[in-house]
Amino acid sequence: xxxxxxxxxxxxxxxxxxxxxxxxxxxxxxxxxxxxxxxxxxxxxxxxxxxxxxxxxxxxxxxxxxxxxxxxxxxxxxxxxxxxxxxxxxxxxxxxxxxxxxxxxxxxxxxxxxxxxxxxxxxxxxxxxxxxxxxxxxxxxxxxxxxxxxxxxxxxxxxxxxxxxxxxxxxxxxxxxxxxxxxxxxxxxxxxxxxxxxxxxxxxxxxxxxxxxxxxxxxxxxxxxxxxxxxxxxxxxxxxxxxxxxxxxxxxxxxxxxxxxxxxxxxxxxxxxxxxxxxxxxxxxxxxxxxxxxxxxxxxxxxxxxxxxxxxxxxxxxxxxxxxxxxxxxxxxxxxxxxxxxxxxxxxxxxxxxxxxxxxxxxxxxxxxxxxxxxxxxxxxxx
Amino acid sequence: xxxxxxxxxxxxxxxxxxxxxxxxxxxxxxxxxxxxxxxxxxxxxxxxxxxxxxxxxxxxxxxxxxxxxxxxxxxxxxxxxxxxxxxxxxxxxxxxxxxxxxxxxxxxxxxxxxxxxxxxxxxxxxxxxxxxxxxxxxxxxxxxxxxxxxxxxxxxxxxxxxxxxxxxxxxxxxxxxxxxxxxxxxxxxxxxxxxxxxxxxxxxxxxxxxxxxxxxxxxxxxxxxxxxxxxxxxxxxxxxxxxxxxxxxxxxxxxxxxxxxxxxxxxxxxxxxxxxxxxxxxxxxxxxxxxxxxxxxxxxxxxxxxxxxxxxxxxxxxx
Numbered sequence: 001x002x003x004x005x006x007x008x009x010x011x012x013x014x015x016x017x018x019x020x021x022x023x024x025x026x027x028x029x030x031x032x033x034x035x036x037x038x039x040x041x042x043x044x045x046x047x048x049x050x051x052x053x054x055x056x057x058x059x060x061x062x063x064x065x066x067x068x069x070x071x072x073x074x075x076x077x078x079x080x081x082x083x084x085x086x087x088x089x090x091x092x093x094x095x096x097x098x099x100x101x102x103x104x105x106x107x108x109x110x111x112x113x114x115x116x117x118x119x120x121x122x123x124x125x126x127x128x129x130x131x132x133x134x135x136x137x138x139x140x141x142x143x144x145x146x147x148x149x150x151x152x153x154x155x156x157x158x159x160x161x162x163x164x165x166x167x168x169x170x171x172x173x174x175x176x177x178x179x180x181x182x183x184x185x186x187x188x189x190x191x192x193x194x195x196x197x198x199x200x201x202x203x204x205x206x207x208x209x210x211x212x213x214x215x216x217x218x219x220x221x222x223x224x225x226x227x228x229x230x231x232x233x234x235x236x237x238x239x240x241x242x243x244x245x246x247x248x249x250x251x252x253x254x255x256x257x258x259x260x261x262x263x264x265x266x267x268x269x270x271x272x273x274x275x276x277x278x279x280x281x282x283x284x285x286x287x288x289x290x291x292x293x294x295x296x297x298x299x300x301x302x303x304x305x306x307x308x309x310x311x312x313x314x315x316x317x318x319x320x321x322x323x324x325x326x327x328x329x330x331x332x333x334x335x336x337x338x339x340x341x342x343x344x345x346x347x348x349x350x351x352x353x354x355x356x357x358x359x360x361x362x363x364x365x366x367x368x369x370x371x372x373x374x375x376x377x378x379x380x381x382x383x
Numbered sequence: 384x385x386x387x388x389x390x391x392x393x394x395x396x397x398x399x400x401x402x403x404x405x406x407x408x409x410x411x412x413x414x415x416x417x418x419x420x421x422x423x424x425x426x427x428x429x430x431x432x433x434x435x436x437x438x439x440x441x442x443x444x445x446x447x448x449x450x451x452x453x454x455x456x457x458x459x460x461x462x463x464x465x466x467x468x469x470x471x472x473x474x475x476x477x478x479x480x481x482x483x484x485x486x487x488x489x490x491x492x493x494x495x496x497x498x499x500x501x502x503x504x505x506x507x508x509x510x511x512x513x514x515x516x517x518x519x520x521x522x523x524x525x526x527x528x529x530x531x532x533x534x535x536x537x538x539x540x541x542x543x544x545x546x547x548x549x550x551x552x553x554x555x556x557x558x559x560x561x562x563x564x565x566x567x568x569x570x571x572x573x574x575x576x577x578x579x580x581x582x583x584x585x586x587x588x589x590x591x592x593x594x595x596x597x598x599x600x601x602x603x604x605x606x607x608x609x610x611x612x613x614x615x616x617x618x619x620x621x622x623x624x625x626x627x628x629x630x631x632x633x634x635x636x637x638x639x640x641x642x643x644x645x646x647x648x649x650x651x652x653x654x655x656x657x658x659x660x661x662x663x664x665x666x667x668x669x670x671x672x673x674x675x676x677x678x679x680x681x682x683x684x685x686x687x688x689x690x691x692x693x694x695x696x697x698x699x700x701x702x
Contacts, residue, residue, distance in 0.1 A: 045501045112481050114419075163677070167684035172419065172481055173628060174680065176621055177673035184670035303614055306492070312485050348500035353493030361468070361486035364478040 013376045022373065024324070026366045027317045031331070034359030038351050051347045052338075052355075059338040062086045066345075085337070087215070087222025091294055093333025094231050095120070098286035099311025100318055100325035101238050102157075102279045106171075107320050108242060109275035110255035115160060115175025116283040117308025118182030119153040121301075123284025124291035125186040126152030128298035131204025132193055138207040145208040146230060146288050153284015154277045156182060161276025165269035171276070183304055190298040201298035210293035225293040234285055239322040241278070251275050283308065310336075313356055316363040332356055386656060388531040390649060395537065398645025399544040400425070400603035404623035405630065405637040406551045407462075407595030412632060413555065414588025415568040415581075416473050417694040419484035422620025423491030424462045424593050425600030426613075430495035432458030432601025433611035434502060436511045451515050455540075455601045462597015463590050465491075470589035474582055477696035496613050507612040514605040515540060540602045545638070547595070552634040564588055568690035571697045581697050596620065625676035631688050644672040 016025050035052075042049040058064050062085045067078030099116040106113035113119075127149035134141060160174040195202040210225040242248040253261045254268050254275075262268045286307060291298060310332055317331070318324030335356055339349035362369070404421050411418035418424075436454035443449045469487055472478040496506055503509050517536045524534040533541075555561040566574040567584040575581050604615050622644055629643075630636025651668035654661055683689075 041497070045497075112479075114481070114485070163681060167681050169677075169680045169684050172417075173624070174677055176419070177625065177677050180618055180621065180673045181670045181677075184666035188664045188666040303617055306489075309485060309489055312482070313489070316482065348497050350493045350497040350500065353489065354497055355493075357486055357489035357491075357493050360482065360489055361472070364472050364482040364486050365476050367478065368476040 017373050017376055022370060023319050025373070026369050027319055027324075027328075027363060029369055030359050030362035030366070031317060033362045034355050037358040038355040041354060042347070042351060047347050047351075051342065051345055052351060055338040055341040055345065055347075056334055058341050059085050059089050060334045082220055083218070084220040084222040085341075087219030087224035089330075089334055089337040090228060091223050091225070092336040093329050094227050094289045094293070095286040095307050096310045096314050096332055096336075097231055097326055097329030098234055098282050098289065099307050100314025100329050101234055101311075101322065102282035102286070102315075103308075103311045104315035104318065104320040104322075104325055105238060105242070105282060106275055106279040107315060108255050109251045109272065110258065111161075111164070111272065111275060111279070112172050113157070113160075113175055113276065113279045113283075114172055114312070115157065115178045115308065116279070116286070116311045117304050117306070118175065118179035119156040119280040119283035120287035120290070120307055121179075121182040121186050121304075122156035122280075122287065123149040123153035124287030125189060125298065126150075126284065127208070127288040127292045128190070128201060128204060129193075131208035131292055131296075132201060132298075134208070135205050136207060141205070141207040142210070145204075145292055146210075146285070149288035149291070150281045150284045153287060154281040157276040157278075157280020157283070158273065161273040161280075164276070165272045179304060179308065183301060187300045190300050193298070196298075196300075199300050203297045204292060208292060209296050210289070211296055223294050225289075227289040227293040230285060230289070234282055235322045235326055238282070238325075242322070247271075247274075283311070286311075310356065313360045313363075317359060385531075386653070388528070389536070390646075390653060391532045392535065392537055393649045393652070394642060394646040395533070395541045396606060396645075397649050398641045398643075399538070399540050399606070400599040400619055401623050401626050401644055402544045402638055402641035403547060403602060404596045404599035404620055405626040405641050406547055406634065407592035407599065408624055408627040409551065409555070409592075409632060409634065409637060410564070410588045410595065411592035412588075412627065412690055412693045413568045414564050414585045415571060415690060415692045415695070415697070416470070416585050416589050417480045417484070418466075418469065418589065418592050418596075419481060419621075419624060420466070420469050420487035420491075421592070421596045421623050422616060422618065423484075423488035424466055424596035425603065425616045425620045425623075426491035426495050427465050428458035428462040428597030428600030429604040429608075429615050430498065430508065430600075430611045431461035431597070433508045433511060433604045433608070433615075434498070436514065436605060437503075437509045437610075440512050448513060448516070450511070451513070451605050454511075454514075454605055455598060458601025459594045459598040462600065463594035466589050466593020466596070467586075469593070470586050473589070473696070474585050477698070480694055480696075492613060495611065499611070508610050510610040511605075514609070538606050540606055543602070544641075548634050548638045555634065560587075565690070567697075568692055571692050572699075572701075575697075575699065585697070596623075599623070622672050625672055628683075628689070629672075629676050629679045631683070632690065644675075647671045647675075 039049040062081050062083050064080055068080050070076040102116045103113050127145040130145040130148045160171045163169040163174055164171045190201050193201045210227045212226050215224040250266045250271055254271050258268055314325050314328040318328035335352040339352050342349040408418055408421050432454035435457040436450045439450040439453050469483050472483040473480045499508050515538050520534040524530040563579045564584050567581045571581045604611050608615050626637055626640040630640035647668050651665035
């Protein structure tokens with residue numbers, strides 16, 4: 001028995017110290033440590049850390065464990081299952097999966113796109129503009145709105161790409177600045193539409209809306225919308241471009257070694273611009289999800305909502321891959337969707353933000369985590 | 384004319400946090416560590432400063448109003464403490480400095496509001512009674528023009544910012560420490576070969592930047608706000624980063640750029656009073672510093688400005 005356990009343990013050690021596996025072992029460790037920090041902070045500040053997980057479970061499954069408990073043992077008659085939570089979970093996840101794809105795509109080319117936030121605002125605006133100004137049959141109107149949003153996001157990504165390629169200006173600084181320029185520019189433009197107040201525009205024409213009565217009905221009136229189809233398309237597109245085309249290969253090559261790529265005859269500068277344009281397109285689509293999916297009207301924002309920064313977390317935890325971004329997006333989406341539930345059950349909802357930030361910090365520490373895992377390896381070789 | 388004087392005074396007040404945080408960024412980037420966490424560090428400083436002021440005000444009630452001074456000190460210390468995390472990640476673990484900075488910015492949003500919930504039971508700190516109070520310096524305020532702008536209805540914190548600019552200039556350009564700090568940001572290998580500890584210099588650079596950003600956050604909340612909310616800093620840390628770049632990583636450059644950006648912010652309050660700009664939306668003034676910085680980056684791009692080694696982890700074996 002003891003031997004079996006130690007054998008299994010040594011297999012486990014071998015698994016986690018294998019460099020190939022570390023691509024997803026390290027993010028998983030970062031996620032676990034991030035939750036660990038959350039639990040620790042809850043305990044230190046005198047709250048019950050179990051509430052985090054109950055809220056997360058309710059947000060992702062729709063089942064209310066507390067009510068199930070009370071119904072069974074105390075004879076209460078609380079609601080035990082509400083599919084609206086599942087719908088809202090997906091609503092929260094969709095945009096950050098897309099901003100995750102945006103950040104991951106640029107990262108593959110060696111570019112750090114901190115500007116997903118601004119590209120998202122640009123995309124959201126583009127879709128609302130088409131939704132408000134035109135009145136067309138859905139079959140034309142909706143695709144036009146979505147594509148315009150993607151285009152606006154792409155344009156917002158084009159600027160830092162161009163400046164990087166032509167003037168070698170660092171994209172991190174430019175994209176940060178572009179975020180704020182987007183916030184103020186589109187706030188101003190939203191207010192210029194007929195009938196807009198200082199807080200929002202009129203609702204868009206129904207023909208350009210992604211919202212769906214059917215999806216809303218089967219999830220007990222959540223805001224779930226057709227946008228998930230576009231998310232799936234985007235994930236497939238990401239995978240196709242990065243893994244299946246020569247263009248994707250060139251992008252990755254530029255990410256590994258710019259000079260070698262240039263020497264091999266690749267058009268590195270053109271690829272930098274295209275990479276930022278595509279990254280901007282993904283983020284623009286994220287904005288579309290929110291503007292004509294979740295809300296159906298344009299919102300004047302007091303501040304950035306952080307979807308772009310969540311996208312950085314998603315991309316890093318997802319290992320910069322398409323499928324990884326989906327899982328990471330669903331995880332962080334669950335943390336976001338659990339916030340109202342946390343608030344309702346009396347724990348500070350910001351613990352979710354603390355957990356997300358702790359995960360990012362632990363991902364940044366990956367060299368340290370790898371060194372730590374490496375220690376197990378050395379021991380084994382000594383024995 | 385009176386409007387112009389009061390505008391300049393207000394611009395000085397609004398540029399104070401930008402200048403102080405910008406100087407913080409200068410210490411960090413001159414040592415070779417990019418610090419986009421200025422925003423988050425300012426939030427920590429602002430939260431700690433506001434919370435300390437709220438909690439200490441009853442203690443000092445009746446006596447001289449020392450609570451905001453303690454607020455500043457605690458904001459400064461909080462910023463310095465949190466920045467150690469950025470230093471450890473960037474210097475010891477060779478982490479990507481932008482990721483680490485992003486993590487701290489996100490952490491600031493969660494942690495400051497969470498702590499507000501724990502201490503005050505709400506999403507923001509309680510409002511403090513006074514914070515800093517505008518003063519008019521007797522005597523000096525009688526000087527024509529200068530007295531109106533610099534010594535009437537102004538916060539003491541403005542003088543702190545200006546003094547810090549001179550101090551930073553002296554430390555960075557006139558001391559041995561400053562020379563060493565700059566050398567680790569320009570060419571860490573050369574610095575290392577001369578026996579300078581790159582690690583130590585960079586730690587000092589980052590912690591100084593955290594201290595100054597924390598101070599800037601506390602100054603901002605105690606002069607421009609009545610309590611700390613998650614929106615108290617609203618991008619000022621990034622404007623400070625812009626001022627650092629626009630000021631070409633030089634102390635007096637930061638001063639001028641910070642004042643310029645502060646001025647452009649307060650212009651939006653006077654849209655209706657000045658014919659030249661009436662009709663422009665206030666969003667224009669809000670977006671202005673960011674747009675100018677992008678233009679400046681393009682203009683500077685042909686010349687090499689900024690610390691050469693900033694953003695790169697120091698690898699002893701690399702040539």
